[in-house]
Amino acid sequence: MIKEQIEKTIIQTYMEKFPVSKELHKKLINYIPGGATRSLSYFKPYPLHIDYAKGAYVYTHEGHKLLDVTNAYGAIVHGHGDDDIVKAVQKGIVKGSQYSSPSDGQYKLAKLLCERVPGFDRIRFLNSGTEATMFALRTARAYTGKNKILKMSGGFHGTHDCVAASTKKNIITAGIPQGMTQDMLEVPFNDFNQLEKTVKENADQLAAVIMEPFLGAGGVVLPESGYLEHVRKITQDYNVLLIFDEIFSFRVDLGGCQKLFNVIPDLTTVGKVIGGGLPIGVFGGKKEIMNIYCHENTDKPLYHSGTFNGYETVMQAGFAALSKYDENKIAYINKLGNKFQKGLLKSFKTNNLNIQSNQIGSLLNLHFVNKPITTPEQVLESVDKLHTLMHLSLLNKGVFNIPRGLFILSTAITEQEINFLVNKIDETLKELLPLIKEKYNYLMAS
Numbered sequence: 528m529i530k531e532q533i534e535k536t537i538i539q540t541y542m543e544k545f546p547v548s549k550e551l552h553k554k555l556i557n558y559i560p561g562g563a564t565r566s567l568s569y570f571k572p573y574p575l576h577i578d579y580a581k582g583a584y585v586y587t588h589e590g591h592k593l594l595d596v597t598n599a600y601g602a603i604v605h606g607h608g609d610d611d612i613v614k615a616v617q618k619g620i621v622k623g624s625q626y627s628s629p630s631d632g633q634y635k636l637a638k639l640l641c642e643r644v645p646g647f648d649r650i651r652f653l654n655s656g657t658e659a660t661m662f663a664l665r666t667a668r669a670y671t672g673k674n675k676i677l678k679m680s681g682g683f684h685g686t687h688d689c690v691a692a693s694t695k696k697n698i699i700t701a702g703i704p705q706g707m708t709q710d711m712l713e714v715p716f717n718d719f720n721q722l723e724k725t726v727k728e729n730a731d732q733l734a735a736v737i738m739e740p741f742l743g744a745g746g747v748v749l750p751e752s753g754y755l756e757h758v759r760k761i762t763q764d765y766n767v768l769l770i771f772d773e774i775f776s777f778r779v780d781l782g783g784c785q786k787l788f789n790v791i792p793d794l795t796t797v798g799k800v801i802g803g804g805l806p807i808g809v810f811g812g813k814k815e816i817m818n819i820y821c822h823e824n825t826d827k828p829l830y831h832s833g834t835f836n837g838y839e840t841v842m843q844a845g846f847a848a849l850s851k852y853d854e855n856k857i858a859y860i861n862k863l864g865n866k867f868q869k870g871l872l873k874s875f876k877t878n879n880l881n882i883q884s885n886q887i888g889s890l891l892n893l894h895f896v897n898k899p900i901t902t903p904e905q906v907l908e909s910v911d912k913l914h915t916l917m918h919l920s921l922l923n924k925g926v927f928n929i930p931r932g933l934f935i936l937s938t939a940i941t942e943q944e945i946n947f948l949v950n951k952i953d954e955t956l957k958e959l960l961p962l963i964k965e966k967y968n969y970l971m972a973s
């Protein structure tokens with residue numbers, strides 16, 4: 528009964544507040560199935576349509592200003608329409624957006640990345656994170672002559688066939704040929720023994736282990752002490768390559784998580800922030816491995832091409848974004864993340880709630896689970912209904928957020944805005960409390 532009341536009020540408020548989105552959605556579904564060209568953008572009763580964005584805010588067609596804590600799922604780190612990035616894009620476009628030849632922008636961004644990321648001796652550009660992990664796997668297979676790949680359950684590496692199967696609880700694997708995944712092995716993140724056992728048993732055929740240093744899309748689950756070092760040692764012992772997918776995690780440190788944890792993989796993928804909010808992907812690693820693409824090293828280099836690879840305007844935007852994402856900015860945004868975490872934990876306590884918030888730097892995931900989260904299985908226990916209602920309720924309160932409780936900050940956000948964010952989440956939790964007490968009482972602290 529309480530559930531129905533709360534749900535009804537939240538949905539009704541959303542529909543009253545965002546009527547133009549409904550109209551636009553109705554028009555769009557005539558051309559795009561579901562009215563969203565990205566599965567994650569869809570939610571019920573209908574997705575929010577944004578008119579424009581600037582700095583820390585997005586603005587809806589109804590004229591509402593919402594604090595953006597989605598930041599394009601992590602692709603934007605300096606807020607929207609950052610002056611330096613806009614200038615770089617404008618300057619780049621005027622000079623011709625793409626030449627299909629090596630360019631100054633490629634040199635500048637490649638040099639910066641290789642100087643910063645310990646695992647990068649050589650890199651190659653492509654257009655998305657999905658492409659980056661696809662090529663990292665192909666590189667590992669080509670270099671080692673082995674076929675199998677081991678990934679972590681709960682890990683996310685994009686949408687290409689090899690990695691798309693069985694990464695999430697709701698994943699639909701129809702359309703992925705069985706043969707695609709027969710060479711994929713999976714162990715739970717943070718499970719020391721299973722990793723060691725599986726690598727040992729498959730070493731002859733295992734080309735690589737691919738993993739995020741912490742589960743990003745999978746709930747911001749951090750590695751247990753010594754886990755990354757363990758994976759590094761086991762892969763080295765059994766002559767298996769280690770790939771860090773840092774597409775999400777890169778932003779936590781100047782050289783990504785590998786620098787933060789001082790564990791250096793053989794191959795690395797990055798994307799998102801390094802394109803300054805424009806589409807990009809990068810894979811790279813040790814010189815001797817990446818040389819399989821080098822025309823000056825072999826008569827038959829591995830083929831890697833793409834119409835938009837190294838797109839000059841993206842390179843200039845990425846260089847502008849990354850140049851100013853320096854130690855000071857990273858310290859600032861990570862401090863914001865810590866303040867956010869502190870505020871949330873206080874709110875949980877004052878509301879007598881035993882729920883979780885996993886945070887590293889500017890990334891935070893709230894979980895409706897009553898024990899600290901260290902495994903991907905625990906993430907799946909979080910209550911979908913509460914996430915759905917919290918998401919809509921926060922939109923109603925002026926916070927543009929990701930439905931599953933993931934919050935991503937930008938350097939355009941101030942401490943005052945973190946206070947606002949914490950207050951709005953606190954208000955939402957208070958709104959949901961009667962429902963939690965009625966249906967999910969195990970989430971209340973005793």
Ligand SMILES: Cc1ncc(COP(=O)(O)O)c(C=O)c1O
Nearest residue numbers: 655656657683684685772774775
């Ligand atoms: C760790 C990780 N790898 C790969 C991807 C896929 O990147 P893209 O969406 O650019 O294809 C993502 C996207 O969220 C990601 O977080």
